[in-house]
Amino acid sequence: MQVFNVQGMTCAHCVRAVTDAIQGQDPSAQVQVDLAKGEVKVQSQLAAERVVGLIEEEGYTAMHAQQAL
Template sequence: MQRFNVQGMTCGHCVKSVTQAIKNDDPAAEVQVDLASGVVQVESSLTAAQVSELIREEGYQVQVA
């Protein structure tokens, strides 16, 4: 399970856009988003760098936790 600290997520739409961005590249990915803490956990065949880039492309700041 990969863990990321994501800044800028404020609502359900943010959660959906991050989740969908990851699932577009890996449909089998499991994505859990804790909006309150800004933590995104991902179980995926994608690398941490790939997931980070997908989140950045959605307009959020991200750090691997």
Template structure:
């Protein structure tokens, strides 16, 4: 499972936006968002950089944890 630190997440919309962005690239991806910790965990066949790009393209600063 890949873990990312993501800034600016605060609500259900953020969770949906990030989940949909990752699943647009890999429909089978499992995405877990922890708003309090500012973390996103992704189980996917995607490369780490692909996931980071998807999250960043939604407007959220992200980096590998």
């Protein structure tokens, strides 16, 4: 499970946009968004840099925070 800090997410539309962007590249990816924390947890085969790029393409600022077990 990879964890990303994401700025700019405020609503359900933001959650859907981020989730769809990641699952568009990895349909089996599991995505958990916590708006209050500004955090996105991703279980995917995609590299962290690719996930950050996908989130940023949606208009948010993202940074790989940590890799959780």
